Amino acid sequence: MVTPDALAGSQYYKVGDYITFAWNYTSLSVTPTAIDVLASCTANQATYTIAVNMSSAETQVVWNTKExxxxxxxxxxxxxxxLIYDSNSTATAPARAGYLxxxxxxxxxxxxxxxxxxxxxxxxxxxCNAALSNLERxxxxxxxxxxGTTVGSLVYFTYQFGLW
Known part of the structure; x- marks a missing residue:
């Protein structure tokens, strides 16, 4: 991943905004003719299509999450x-040497x-509640x-023994 930087920490996007994803290819012997770009959410078992049969020459996609x-x-x-994968393959296909x-x-x-x-x-x-619980109180x-008892005892005994 080039954009956003995968090492920059967690990325959060508001639903309804445009999201830009950019990437590059490394160590390919066979460049695919087209790729599919999807987003997958495991919580609702849904897959969202970002781009299908997109030319592999393009290395950036802008996703309008509003539409x-x-x-x-x-x-x-x-x-x-x-998920980014070769359109002639599947998202779960094992990687082959030299292919995407x-x-x-x-x-x-x-x-x-x-x-x-x-x-x-x-x-x-x-x-934002700053009140103490019963145990804390x-x-x-x-x-x-x-x-208070310790300080009071210290003052009392130092006075009684004439040290103060």
Whole structure:
């Protein structure tokens, strides 16, 4: 993979945006005449067609995720695998020496955008609660009580023995 860089970390795309994939071929003795480019999601067992019978001279494809064919499974907020293989072969065919083997080494994420909800309309952050649980509150109370008792005892005994 050239674009996006497969080593750059996880890639996430919003459903409805254009996604550009670019690649290059290395160590091919027999260049395929056409390739198929697909995206596969294991969560819903769906395969999404990006390009079929695309000339192998082209090494880039732009996928418009907004325009999906009739009857295609809807996109999920999930991870997808990019599949690139020879059109005369299958995505699961074993690689042959000198020929284009099926590529499925790039994983990317897609997410469905959510509508904006203001605070006045009742939005709350489920992960932003700063309140302590009962166990945490009791632990903190016990620690503060112990520290207060220790400091109070230290002050009392140093005063009683005339060290202060």
């Amino acid at each position: 999906t064919p009739e009857g295609q499974a809807p996109f999920l907020t999930e991870n997808y695998k990019l 083997g099926a590529f499925s080494g790039f994983t990317f994420g897609m997410y469905l955008p959510q509508p904006y909800t203001s605070l006045k309309d009742g939005w709350n952050c489920p992960n 009791m632990t903190l109370t016990t620690m503060l009580f112990t520290c």
